[in-house]
Amino acid sequence: MRRAAVEPVRNSTRRPGQRATAIAALTTVVAVLPVFLVGGLAVQLEQDLGMTPSALGAAVATFWAVSALLSAPAGFVAGGLGLRRGVPLAVGLGFVALAGIAFVTPHWAWLIAWLGVAGAANALIHPLSNGLIVDQVSVRNRAFSFGLKQAAIPTATLTAGLSVPVFALTVGWSWTFALAALLAAALVPVLLRTLPRGAPGPRRLGEAAREPLPRKLKQFLFATAVASALGAGQANVVGAFTVSMAVQAGFDAAGAGLLLGAASVAGILARPLVGIAADRGVGGSMATVALMMAAGSLGLLGMASGAPTAYAAGAVVAFGLGWGWNGLAHYVVSRTAHRFTVQATGITQSGTYIGGTLGPLLFGIVFSRFPPGVGWTLAAVAAAAGAGASLVAFRLEKRLRAS
Secondary structure (H helix, E strand, O other), X not given: XXXXXXXXXXXXXXXXXXXXXXXXXXXXXXXXXXXXXXXXXXXXXXXXXXXXXXXHXXXXXXXXXXXXXXXXXXXXXXXXXXXXXXXXXXXXXXXXXXXXXXXXXXXXXXXXXXXXXXXXXXXXXXXXXXXXXXXXXXXXXXXXXXXXXXXXXXXXXXXXXXXXXXXXXXXXXXXXXXXXXXXXXXXXXXXXXXXXXXXXXXXXXXXXXXXXXXXXXXXXXXXXXHHHHHHHHHHHHHHHHHHHHHHHOOOOHHHHXXXXXXXXXXXXXXXXXXXXXXXXOOOOOHHHHHHHHHHHHXXXXXXXXXXXXHHHHHHHHHHHOOOOOHHHHHHHHHHHHHHHHHHHHHHHHHHHHHHHHHHHHXXXXXXXXXXXXXHHHHHHHHHHHHHHHHHHHHHHHHHHHHO
């Protein structure tokens, strides 16, 4: 049944898995780029728009709050829209957010509105892209594919970091967003030509959303959502505040941007490498997620020291390991839930978005009122708690495998 359903797509291209992975990664970049550009260009935005660390935290939190609120319904909407309507819509929302920040942001409060639009794009693109990967990528390469797709997030932070010395300090932050909006707009016609025709994708997988989730699966998903909330909370603090706090640690603006870029490279490499290992039977469970979060906690403690060298090394570890787990988590959820992947993604991503909302919001207040070391230490505690929750999810994962 499954082979017959996807046969028309396979006849239209030799390598549907590669195409599906590329589409998932590129569209995810567009959805998350607005929020990470805001974090990467925080110093320039603070100067021009009067934005404080707490205001930055509120703006970033809005992105994740909207993503959290829309995550579960987005799974159902994705099933109804299908790929050829849903994916261009998500990219279009990303374009609106980027263009709005570039041309209609006279005050930092406008960032809240535009990042809310970007949050809607982010909520919609994940169930679509995850369903596409599950439907088009073979099981033996699926963890690697999820790793590449989730590498889109540090790719966005890399873009944000490099944009500081290349664009923000030369032509200005607004033109940086304008260029990103132009690239998003250029992606839409490419998607309309390359998105698979007749692929069931999320529409077929979405049919399972009408059935109740098995009780044991639901327990696993909620435990994973808690782990994701804690892990995403500390990770998004790293994404939002690394540059501005690096300046306080002694880096100049260009050096802080380059540090964000270098740390992002570690995150880009970690996600597909962990996926390759999982595809070959090494790791590939929530226990590996727990180990990565624990390592990220140590990196955050290095950032808390305030010494430039330790700060830089800690940022690389925090990005590479402490934030490199989410592609693997997507893979574990899809492998465990399978036909419930779209619905399961909505549940676990809700945890990710709740953490992404509360983390920047609360830590923005902490960084505004206390020394940076306090904020980074609390983030390390959150990462350690996420590792503990991941171990609980691993126990439930093993129970599901045994049943």
